[in-house]
Amino acid sequence: MDDTAQAAGAPRQGSQKVIYAAIAANLGIAAAKFVVAAITGSAAMVAEGIHSAVDTGNELLLLLGDRKHPFGYGKSLYFWALIVALSVFSLGGGLSIYHGIAALQAPPPLEDPLWNYVVLAVAAVFEGYSWNVSRQALNAVRKPGTSLWQAVRASKDASVFTVFIEDTAALLGIAIAAAGIALGQYFGNPYFDPAASILIGALLIGAALALGRETGHLLVGESIDRDQLAALHALFARERALDSVASLRTMQLGPDDVLLAASVQFRRGMPIDEVEQAIGRLEAAIAAEHPAIRHVYFEASALRAALH
CATH class of the missing domain: 3.30.70.1350 (Cation efflux protein, cytoplasmic domain)
Structure with a gap:
């Protein structure tokens, strides 16, 4: 039995919805973060802007891989997901840490953080929506009594669990950025902000390692459970x-x-x-x-x- 006709059907609608939701959320958020970072000079906001920009590119890569080989060439999706993991590590994590270290050496003066908080709050809403879409897709295939992380480990749909891991990292990154800015203002210390940028970079590296592990297993040929x-x-x-x-x-x-x-x-x-x-x-x-x-x-x- 070799049902290649069925395998060459239309792209998975659930996965497509997850990717489109993530792209829409990250594109606008990245632009807003970079604008506010330019105004306030916040290193944490620069790191968050890099994070959202990389996430947008990542989802476009997943969409490209999924559309070009929707079913009959399923491993192409795993390949693109692995490229996503590498880009999160090299672009997102590396640039955030580099920028944070540079800002520690010459920290920018403290500015009014109001617009930082506004953009971070809006970003949290959009990222939360995207995260919830991917969570629902995972819940649809999650076995009773298992956690979301176990559902990620068991999932064979890289486009869904990649977006879920990215959005989870994004929400944690927003919390770290907000905490770094708030602590800097409270203590009058400009070093909290660039320290938050370094923590965001470390978070992205952790997300990249998790993505690389999951997609690597699928790419080389994982068995059913x-x-x-x-x-x-x-x-x-x-x-x-x-x-x-x-x-x-x-x-x-x-x-x-x-x-x-x-x-x-x-x-x-x-x-x-x-x-x-x-x-x-x-x-x-x-x-x-x-x-x-x-x-x-x-x-x-x-x-x-x-x-x-």
Whole structure:
């Protein structure tokens, strides 16, 4: 069974909604942060502007990868998600830390922080909306009793969990920036602001490492989870034409696209038409119980053994 026609269908609407929401939020926020940073000289606001600008570019990369190879080339999405993780590390984290260190050496004078707070509050609203969209997408596939982080670890849709991790980092970054500006004003100390910029950079590096870990596993070929694999073994065990199941190997090709290579032993001496019927029953059962498995291959040695 190799349902490539189904795999080449329209882009996933849920993932597209998550990406569009993130782009709309980050684009306007980045512009506002840079304008206020230029007015107030806040290093933390510069770091936040860099953060939002990088996030916007990241989501555009995810959209490019998703549209160019929506299903049949699902691993391209994982590749672009890995590029996103690298860009968060090199551009977002690196530039924020560099700017913070430079500002520590010559901290800008304290200015009226009102517009900083206004922009950060607006950013929190938009980032919160984008975060909630990605959270809902994760909740739709989250197993009962599991946390959101466990849902991220289990998710195979890089466009969703990438936006969720980025937005989580963005909300934490906003809190750090606001705290740095407020503490600087309260104590009359200009060093809190650039210190916040460095903390935001460290936060982005942490987010990049988390993204890199998740997307790296998917890119090199992650299997389906243990519960799904156990259910798959139970499905094969019900087929009366099989003597044994040596191994069932799976690979995640895309968010909803799994390859299965089955090493099984059919009963010896079965007529070819009975072997074909057994394969048809297995394919139908897999399609009904595991719709994400779109490519099923039986090892040739198992077929040859059945015919001798």
